Amino acid sequence: MNDPLVRFGVAMESSLLEQFDALVEARGGTRSEALRDLARAAVTRAQVEKGVEAVATLTLIYDHHVRDLTEKLTEVQHELGDAVRSTLHIHLDHDKCLEIVVMHGRSDVLQAQADRILAMKGVLHGALELFAHGGRRSPAHSHSHGSHPHSHAVILPPPAKRAPVKRARNKPGH
Ligand code: NI
Numbered sequence: 001m002n003d004p005l006v007r008f009g010v011a012m013e014s015s016l017l018e019q020f021d022a023l024v025e026a027r028g029g030t031r032s033e034a035l036r037d038l039a040r041a042a043v044t045r046a047q048v049e050k051g052v053e054a055v056a057t058l059t060l061i062y063d064h065h066v067r068d069l070t071e072k073l074t075e076v077q078h079e080l081g082d083a084v085r086s087t088l089h090i091h092l093d094h095d096k097c098l099e100i101v102v103m104h105g106r107s108d109v110l111q112a113q114a115d116r117i118l119a120m121k122g123v124l125h126g127a128l129e130l131f132a133h134g135g136r137r138s139p140a141h142s143h144s145h146g147s148h149p150h151s152h153a154v155i156l157p158p159p160a161k162r163a164p165v166k167r168a169r170n171k172p173g174h
Pocket of ligand 1: 064096
């Protein structure tokens with residue numbers, strides 16, 4: 001890997017270091033590995049807020065009896081269009097559905113739409129996992145994407161204003 005490690009000194013309170021070391025011990029590995037993971041997570045979080053190309057999974061558990069919820073969920077997914085790559089739907093029991101939506105697009109847009117969905121009445125549980133789709137190129141990911149070219153960790157321009165979406169009157173999928 002052509003990305004050499006750099007050593008640097010870190011100062012922190014001894015009580016904090018003690019607690020940190022306990023975490024490091026519990027998860028195994030070294031202080032350095034644990035610090036690198038924390039740094040990576042913080043960098044990713046900052047990138048995601050700015051808007052980078054990202055892949056995401058949105059996991060939802062919702063009550064499909066709640067009025068208009070299924071229609072609203074369908075509507076948001078249609079608004080996202082090509083950004084939705086795949087959806088898995090399982091009818092958990094009489095009331096509850098589990099849905100996993102795999103998305104690919106601009107991180108801040110995906111986050112905003114996920115927040116919209118998670119705030120909907122009838123969505124009982126849910127979480128979005130976002131991964132910046134890029135960052136520093138590593139040898140493991142230096143292959144050509146062939147007919148699927150895309151940039152890595154490019155800060156994207158703000159999204160174009162979406163046209164207001166007309167309320168669909170379609171029947172839900174189930
Ligand atoms: Ni269902």
